[in-house]
Amino acid sequence: MNRAQTLALGLIVALVVGASITGSPSLVLMIVPVLLLALIWTLRGSGRPMPETGWSTVGVAEDPVVRNGSRGNGGALATAGALGRVEGGLLFWSPWFAIGIGFSALIVLMFAVLFPGENNQAWAELVQMSPWFVHPLVGMVVVASHRAVTRSVRDGTEEVFGVCPTRPDTRTIGHLVAAWVPLVVAAVFLATFAAALLVRAPGLHGGLTADNVGDVVGALLLCLGGAALGVALGRWIRFGLVPIVAVVGVAFLSTGISGIGGHGWNPFVQLSTAPTIEAPSPVFADRPVTAHALWIAALTGIVAVVAVLRHRRDRLLLMVGGGAVALALVAGIGATSEMPAASAARIADLVSRPEAHQDCADLTGRVEVCVFPLHAEYLDRVVADASPVAAALPAEVGRVTIRQVYGRSTEQLPPEVRRRLILPLDDRPREIPLKEFDELGTFTGVRRDLAQFAVGLPTAPDDALMPMVAAGQARGVVALWLSVRGLERADQLRRTTVPNPDATDPFEQASLDGVGQCSVPSVVWSAQDLAAVRAMIDLDEEVVAAALESGWERWIDPTTGTDELLEAVGLPPAGPYDIIQPRPGEGC
Amino acid sequence: MTRTVSLQELTKAFGATVAVAGVDLEFGSGVTGLLGPNGAGKTTLMRIVATAMAADSGRLEVLGHDPTTASGRLEVRRRLGYLPQEPGFHRNFSAFDFVDYVAILKEWGDRRLRHDEVRRVLALVGLEAVMHKKIGRLSGGMRRRVAIAQALLGSPDLLVLDEPTAGLDPEQRLRFRELLGTAAADATVLLSTHQTDDVAALCQRVVVLLGGRVAFAGAPADLAQHADGRVWIAPTRDTRAELAWVTGDGRVRHIGVPPSGAELVPPTVEDGYLLLAGQAAKPAMAEPS
Numbered sequence: 001m002n003r004a005q006t007l008a009l010g011l012i013v014a015l016v017v018g019a020s021i022t023g024s025p026s027l028v029l030m031i032v033p034v035l036l037l038a039l040i041w042t043l044r045g046s047g048r049p050m051p052e053t054g055w056s057t058v059g060v061a062e063d064p065v066v067r068n069g070s071r072g073n074g075g076a077l078a079t080a081g082a083l084g085r086v087e088g089g090l091l092f093w094s095p096w097f098a099i100g101i102g103f104s105a106l107i108v109l110m111f112a113v114l115f116p117g118e119n120n121q122a123w124a125e126l127v128q129m130s131p132w133f134v135h136p137l138v139g140m141v142v143v144a145s146h147r148a149v150t151r152s153v154r155d156g157t158e159e160v161f162g163v164c165p166t167r168p169d170t171r172t173i174g175h176l177v178a179a180w181v182p183l184v185v186a187a188v189f190l191a192t193f194a195a196a197l198l199v200r201a202p203g204l205h206g207g208l209t210a211d212n213v214g215d216v217v218g219a220l221l222l223c224l225g226g227a228a229l230g231v232a233l234g235r236w237i238r239f240g241l242v243p244i245v246a247v248v249g250v251a252f253l254s255t256g257i258s259g260i261g262g263h264g265w266n267p268f269v270q271l272s273t274a275p276t277i278e279a280p281s282p283v284f285a286d287r288p289v290t291a292h293a294l295w296i297a298a299l300t301g302i303v304a305v306v307a308v309l310r311h312r313r314d315r316l317l318l319m320v321g322g323g324a325v326a327l328a329l330v331a332g333i334g335a336t337s338e339m340p341a342a343s344a345a346r347i348a349d350l351v352s353r354p355e356a357h358q359d360c361a362d363l364t365g366r367v368e369v370c371v372f373p374l375h376a377e378y379l380d381r382v383v384a385d386a387s388p389v390a391a392a393l394p395a396e397v398g399r400v401t402i403r404q405v406y407g408r409s410t411e412q413l414p415p416e417v418r419r420r421l422i423l424p425l426d427d428r429p430r431e432i433p434l435k436e437f438d439e440l441g442t443f444t445g446v447r448r449d450l451a452q453f454a455v456g457l458p459t460a461p462d463d464a465l466m467p468m469v470a471a472g473q474a475r476g477v478v479a480l481w482l483s484v485r486g487l488e489r490a491d492q493l494r495r496t497t498v499p500n501p502d503a504t505d506p507f508e509q510a511s512l513d514g515v516g517q518c519s520v521p522s523v524v525w526s527a528q529d530l531a532a533v534r535a536m537i538d539l540d541e542e543v544v545a546a547a548l549e550s551g552w553e554r555w556i557d558p559t560t561g562t563d564e565l566l567e568a569v570g571l572p573p574a575g576p577y578d579i580i581q582p583r584p585g586e587g588c
Numbered sequence: 589m590t591r592t593v594s595l596q597e598l599t600k601a602f603g604a605t606v607a608v609a610g611v612d613l614e615f616g617s618g619v620t621g622l623l624g625p626n627g628a629g630k631t632t633l634m635r636i637v638a639t640a641m642a643a644d645s646g647r648l649e650v651l652g653h654d655p656t657t658a659s660g661r662l663e664v665r666r667r668l669g670y671l672p673q674e675p676g677f678h679r680n681f682s683a684f685d686f687v688d689y690v691a692i693l694k695e696w697g698d699r700r701l702r703h704d705e706v707r708r709v710l711a712l713v714g715l716e717a718v719m720h721k722k723i724g725r726l727s728g729g730m731r732r733r734v735a736i737a738q739a740l741l742g743s744p745d746l747l748v749l750d751e752p753t754a755g756l757d758p759e760q761r762l763r764f765r766e767l768l769g770t771a772a773a774d775a776t777v778l779l780s781t782h783q784t785d786d787v788a789a790l791c792q793r794v795v796v797l798l799g800g801r802v803a804f805a806g807a808p809a810d811l812a813q814h815a816d817g818r819v820w821i822a823p824t825r826d827t828r829a830e831l832a833w834v835t836g837d838g839r840v841r842h843i844g845v846p847p848s849g850a851e852l853v854p855p856t857v858e859d860g861y862l863l864l865a866g867q868a869a870k871p872a873m874a875e876p877s
Binding site for chain 2: 078079081082083086151152155156157158159160161162163164165166167171
């Protein structure tokens with residue numbers, strides 16, 4: 001297999017897996033040309049053995065460049081370095097590593113090319129996920145490194161290599177040195193991903209934090225750890241399936257560590273190779289990223305020592321191993337300890353009194369939007385989008401604040417923060433909690449939340465994740481009409497049409513947020529209500545606004561029917577209305 | 589002859605099978621050929637000399653060092669070139685990459701020097717034009733030459749070559765002889781082969797190994813001389829001969845005790861070896877070739 005074939009294979013496997021996971025037809029379509037290209041390359045590269053060539057020693061220099069010793073060698077370290085360079089190149093062109101590169105390319109493709117609009121969080125939050133992004137690459141590094149270490153046994157070259165003066169432990173170190181390649185590739189991948197997002201994802205906002213340096217370092221260290229794990233496994237267990245089993249095992253272990261504590265606070269999360277992000281914003285966390293990076297470094301060191309131990313057991317190695325174990329203990333304790341009291345107090349205050357720490361923007365004197373400074377860049381965009389809705393609200397609505405709040409269960413906060421909270425947190429009657437940025441998507445959330453709040457509809461499902469049914473209620477139609485103010489007509493119609501208009505299920509016909517996992521609507525309408533809204537959209541905005549202004553209290557009364565509203569604006573009735581049975585949403 | 593390799597009472601067994609049984613042997617610079625039937629212990633002996641395998645008992649001294657110690661082994665390996673009987677290859681490596689990899693393991697740390705040397709040895713075996721082709725695409729003979737090239741790296745003081753001409757065509761065998769005569773002129777070469785004409789052409793000394801023991805050690809001419817007066821030509825097969833085969837001219841060459849009046853011919857190394865190997869070689873060699 002030549003290099004182009006290797007890369008093509010990697011991309012194909014990654015795309016097939018990615019397409020299978022995401023079910024994205026565009027990915028499947030992309031596979032076809034890549035597959036054809038790979039086939040052409042394969043057919044071109046396959047050939048019969050070359051014919052014998054002549055063997056002439058005429059004119060060939062007979063003297064060696066250097067005879068026996070004095071070959072410009074600098075001992076075992078120089079040999080390990082030279083091996084590391086060669087093995088690094090071989091690792092780079094390994095089909096297994098190519099699959100890892102393919103996975104990385106798939107991540108860029110998915111998150112920065114095909115669906116860049118999904119990224120609306122702060123950069124600081126996205127960078128926290130660096131360890132997650134490099135995991136597919138690291139998994140393939142484990143396999144590729146194992147294959148590299150066991151290559152001589154597989155191919156029967158061990159007898160030639162074994163009688164060379166380079167000791168097996170030096171060869172092991174050479175394989176470990178080859179980890180520079182995945183390190184560089186991961187760095188290039190993360191940089192490329194960031195650059196692509198910079199261009200393609202305008203929703204990303206805010207600056208980076210000092211912790212982000214630790215996040216990236218931790219992610220890059222994972223690449224070294226993956227290589228070390230592959231080498232260690234190869235040195236001790238040659239069976240080819242072992243690295244795959246190990247990768248799956250580590251994945252389960254990491255997931256298990258991340259899942260400790262269920263939905264509550266998990267003090268061990270930083271011991272995972274991919275710590276989960278529990279806080280809705282980086283401002284609510286003080287993560288021990290340095291301890292986590294040291295933990296990963298220590299584990300890498302331990303695994304590397306285990307690899308070398310196969311053929312060498314001396315004091316130096318034991319000292320290095322002991323140092324790595326000691327570092328792991330210290331880092332492990334650091335990663336699971338309570339955060340400093342000052343940080344805990346700061347976070348508790350952010351959760352308890354967000355208004356004391358936020359930047360706010362006023363929308364037409366009636367609506368105020370407040371976010372933490374890290375998200376200030378996003379504020380302008382929220383304001384720009386929600387202003388037409390705010391402008392359309394009748395004066396009776398009064399002053400409303402849309403505020404970024406912690407918004408999750410306090411059980412997810414560490415105990416040292418929980419102890420310092422000023423309770424209760426949700427006693428904010430004239431405020432709408434700003435949804436988490438990564439859920440904002442096309443800002444539908446803010447627009448609709450504001451409109452729903454104005455008419456007395458909830459902006460979130462109840463504790464049982466049950467939506468409120470507003471079928472046949474005038475206030476539901478009013479809220480939707482308000483939520484699409486200032487948009488182009490096509491966009492207005494799109495936002496008032498269910499994702500699957502052909503559905504026969506009444507609930508599915510009534511839920512603008514879709515139905516399925518991670519879909520937790522706060523309100524559902526009925527197909528007739530949605531049709532009524534679309535009919536009102538086609539009316540003169542002034543006419544509808546005047547009708548709403550004149551009878552606002554009536555329209556927000558839950559007992560006022562949609563047909564009454566339609567009659568007031570001169571439209572025929574839309575009923576009878578479907579009877580919608582509320583269905584609980586499914587959390588992620 | 590300066591003695592460079594010395595074996596005393598060397599023994600190696602694999603379970604109940606004794607591959608090398610108390611071998612005493614010394615050899616020095618020049619080419620020493622190792623002859624013997626399959627299973628005679630040649631490969632085991634070569635692997636022991638090449639430090640690829642440890643003997644069970646006995647003493648071994650190679651290039652003035654004791655390979656049973658780590659430091660001795662290291663010193664031997666620094667001056668050793670080894671071609672195993674069945675060298676493996678990384679099929680996705682080019683010939684250059686493979687020999688370069690071995691060169692790194694032979695402690696060629698300086699990249700420029702190493703690459704110059706790799707190019708040199710590949711040129712010696714006539715592969716300079718295809719050195720960047722994948723080994724998987726090379727023919728069997730070319731792969732054998734790649735294996736020979738790696739053994740020649742740095743012109744080692746000791747070359748252990750296990751059947752180096754296996755898979756080479758007649759012209760390539762001649763080239764190999766030429767190569768060994770020049771590239772390894774000052775080295776100690778231990779060469780195992782089934783080709784007695786290689787031994788006759790190349791070796792200053794020949795050792796015949798039978799059943800793990802040294803059956804003969806001396807000059808090739810002495811091995812041939814071993815059959816002096818015991819090789820004759822006759823128009824028909826003589827059943828009293830130990831070995832007999834029809835030659836190219838249709839007459840039958842015999843080895844054994846000649847009848848009176850037999851037409852004796854000068855013996856070759858092959859005759860000497862076959863006589864020594866005796867009945868063990870008879871089934872294979874009795875058929876016309």
